[in-house]
Amino acid sequence: MDVKERLEKVEARIEKACRACGRSAEEITLVAVSKTKPNEDILKVREASQLHFGENRAKELQDKMEQIEDEDIIWHFIGNLQTNKIKYMVERVNWIDSIHKKKALKEVEKRASRIGRHINVLIQVNISDEDQKSGCDPEKLEKILTYGQDLKFTHVRGLMGMATFTDDKDLVRKEFRLLKKLRDEHLHLNGGSVELEHLSMGMTNDLEVAIEEGSTMVRVGTAIFGERNYN
Numbered sequence: 577m578d579v580k581e582r583l584e585k586v587e588a589r590i591e592k593a594c595r596a597c598g599r600s601a602e603e604i605t606l607v608a609v610s611k612t613k614p615n616e617d618i619l620k621v622r623e624a625s626q627l628h629f630g631e632n633r634a635k636e637l638q639d640k641m642e643q644i645e646d647e648d649i650i651w652h653f654i655g656n657l658q659t660n661k662i663k664y665m666v667e668r669v670n671w672i673d674s675i676h677k678k679k680a681l682k683e684v685e686k687r688a689s690r691i692g693r694h695i696n697v698l699i700q701v702n703i704s705d706e707d708q709k710s711g712c713d714p715e716k717l718e719k720i721l722t723y724g725q726d727l728k729f730t731h732v733r734g735l736m737g738m739a740t741f742t743d744d745k746d747l748v749r750k751e752f753r754l755l756k757k758l759r760d761e762h763l764h765l766n767g768g769s770v771e772l773e774h775l776s777m778g779m780t781n782d783l784e785v786a787i788e789e790g791s792t793m794v795r796v797g798t799a800i801f802g803e804r805n806y807n
């Protein structure tokens with residue numbers, strides 16, 4: 577199967593999952609996660625009208641954005657972002673989906689305001705407690721969102737979460753449900769630059785469960801681009 581056929585299969589999975597729970601596939605943004613994969617594969621997926629692409633390494637993303645030079649692609653940075661890389665991400669990406677500190681938000685705003693560029697961000701929340709580094713503690717959310725309200729160039733558009741890597745669908749569902757609950761509990765902080773409309777959750781193995789639990793953005797790598805040799 578080539579990447580285009582795989583993309584169609586993923587789109588069909590999204591359609592089916594939406595239909596099963598009475599949602600419309602138009603509510604779901606598919607982010608094609610192209611990390612470790614060559615530009616030629618990205619271009620093939622792009623030709624099939626895919627717009628959103630995600631990468632988790634700053635240098636790799638920077639190189640790909642320069643080499644591909646397609647102004648219409650909407651680039652998402654989805655990895656662990658070091659402060660010294662924020663400047664480069666802000667110059668080109670449209671979304672940073674993995675902000676988990678007030679300090680990072682502050683740096684994004686500083687860099688974005690200097691060049692007058694608007695950036696969408698998601699706050700990554702740790703919903704799995706298997707890996708302490710994968711997102712902010714749910715208790716920190718209020719502080720981060722309150723800070724986000726006053727920003728001018730940085731727009732907080734929702735939350736992102738990664739479920740435990742497991743075949744236990746009940747556990748995965750419980751974690752996605754927690755992310756949605758956290759979003760709902762913080763809706764009163766909408767205002768200024770905060771509008772919690774998105775829930776980025778669901779990947780190759782769990783996108784159906786994520787859609788059932790309210791995901792509006794799925795980040796899919798393997799099912800589109802094939803297995804990776806490393807992450």
Ligand SMILES: *Cc1c(COP(=O)(O)O)cnc(C)c1O
Pocket residue numbers: 609611632654655738779780781795796797798799
């Ligand atoms: C790699 C990655 C994905 C995609 O994972 P697949 O299982 O290959 O679909 C999604 N989100 C993040 C943050 C990732 O790093």
